[in-house]
Amino acid sequence: MPTGRDYDVVVFGATGFTGELTAQYLARNAPARLRWALAGRNRDKLEAVRLRLAAIDPVLAEMDLLIADVNDEDSVRAVAEATRVVVTTVGPYITYGDALVGACAAAGTDYVDLTGEPEFVDQTWLRHHSRAVESGARLVHCCGFDSIPYDLGVHLTVQHLPEGAPIKVEGFVQAGGTFSGGTFHSAITAFGRMRSAARLAARRRKEESRPSGRKVRGVPMRPTREDSLGLWGLPAPTVDPQVVLRSARALERYGPEFTYGHYIGFKRLPAMVGLAGGVGALFAMAQLPPVRDWLLGRVSPGDGPSAEKRERSWFRARFIGVGGGKRVLTEVSGGDPGYEETAKMLAESALCLAFDSLPASSGQVTTAVAMGDALTERLIKAGIRFDVTEA
Numbered sequence: 001m002p003t004g005r006d007y008d009v010v011v012f013g014a015t016g017f018t019g020e021l022t023a024q025y026l027a028r029n030a031p032a033r034l035r036w037a038l039a040g041r042n043r044d045k046l047e048a049v050r051l052r053l054a055a056i057d058p059v060l061a062e063m064d065l066l067i068a069d070v071n072d073e074d075s076v077r078a079v080a081e082a083t084r085v086v087v088t089t090v091g092p093y094i095t096y097g098d099a100l101v102g103a104c105a106a107a108g109t110d111y112v113d114l115t116g117e118p119e120f121v122d123q124t125w126l127r128h129h130s131r132a133v134e135s136g137a138r139l140v141h142c143c144g145f146d147s148i149p150y151d152l153g154v155h156l157t158v159q160h161l162p163e164g165a166p167i168k169v170e171g172f173v174q175a176g177g178t179f180s181g182g183t184f185h186s187a188i189t190a191f192g193r194m195r196s197a198a199r200l201a202a203r204r205r206k207e208e209s210r211p212s213g214r215k216v217r218g219v220p221m222r223p224t225r226e227d228s229l230g231l232w233g234l235p236a237p238t239v240d241p242q243v244v245l246r247s248a249r250a251l252e253r254y255g256p257e258f259t260y261g262h263y264i265g266f267k268r269l270p271a272m273v274g275l276a277g278g279v280g281a282l283f284a285m286a287q288l289p290p291v292r293d294w295l296l297g298r299v300s301p302g303d304g305p306s307a308e309k310r311e312r313s314w315f316r317a318r319f320i321g322v323g324g325g326k327r328v329l330t331e332v333s334g335g336d337p338g339y340e341e342t343a344k345m346l347a348e349s350a351l352c353l354a355f356d357s358l359p360a361s362s363g364q365v366t367t368a369v370a371m372g373d374a375l376t377e378r379l380i381k382a383g384i385r386f387d388v389t390e391a
Helices: 017-029 043-056 058-062 073-082 098-107 118-135 148-159 181-191 194-207 239-250 269-286 289-297 307-312 340-355 372-381
Strands: 007-012 036-040 065-067 083-088 110-113 138-140 167-176 215-218 224-226 231-235 257-266 314-323 326-334 385-390
Touching: 007 017, 007 073, 007 340, 017 036, 017 043, 017 340, 036 043, 043 058, 043 065, 065 073, 073 083, 073 098, 083 098, 083 340, 098 110, 098 118, 098 138, 110 340, 118 138, 118 194, 118 239, 138 340, 148 167, 148 239, 148 257, 148 314, 148 326, 148 372, 148 385, 167 224, 167 231, 167 239, 215 239, 224 257, 239 257, 340 372, 372 385
Parallel strands: 007 036, 007 083, 036 065, 083 110, 110 138, 167 257, 215 257
Antiparallel strands: 167 314, 224 231, 231 257, 314 326, 326 385
């Protein structure tokens, strides 16, 4: 961890919906010793956020504001070199994220984001992983609802199964909530870039080494039924299973043979069919640039649901793990997944990197590899439940 920096944490994109929620969480929950600042391109908007944070903690009325634009590499570099950890909520990341993550890799600065974009994650590995290994920077993507509940949920499940045996885990996620404008923009952008994403993924597979003497793989992508949970499972071709499998490749504790399946869980089959059809329609529409632009114009990236709607939102992810003659059920659950809990996960990830004693790691790493049990303990203290029972 670099020393002699002005700040422990900088929140980049603090004027956005999730960025401000993350800053609010830090204002309420960060230790008094935290030295932190807000970064963004618009001083007036940053000052407005700072004023609202001062209503939570009057000390923050004097907190520093850093003016930086993702299109201005010098300003982004200055932010990266001023802090130990950068938290960024500026997406879509494939459009706006590369300069900042590259600056952090060069400066030896730890980096966390909440991307759910596989293309951006692969691009980061190809462009910046080696430099981050050299500098000691930890580049940790997917530190929100994508993909902490699954990465840490599976990590905890594995630890309750015998060592040295083949392990199979299947995860089923259910949630009730509303997506932000930023999440919608990221999803539609990703749908329209599937070909370029596939090319980057193929390049990464070709260049990235795999574990020797161990097998790690995902299950075939087809619907399933899990009677013990009373759920139908629709395979989720998101970044989440990719993150879990990368943790499994990096950590020998996942056993000599590890298999993972990731599903959206439905109580009723018609609901599963309806969602699959809706997502398929959006995917098809996003392939046509004029239609894609029309979709993106319907929602502003800074939009988000009201506090009342967030209060009613929830998530639950359940993981059935089998190995060495033992079967366990892990449940990770919490409140509003897209905002309140994502802001909590993102902020606690930054605090964990800044202050906790962690295993040595560098380069692009997952939450399980970089933070593991320390982050799980933080999130439990923050109100997210991690429950394990023998099934």
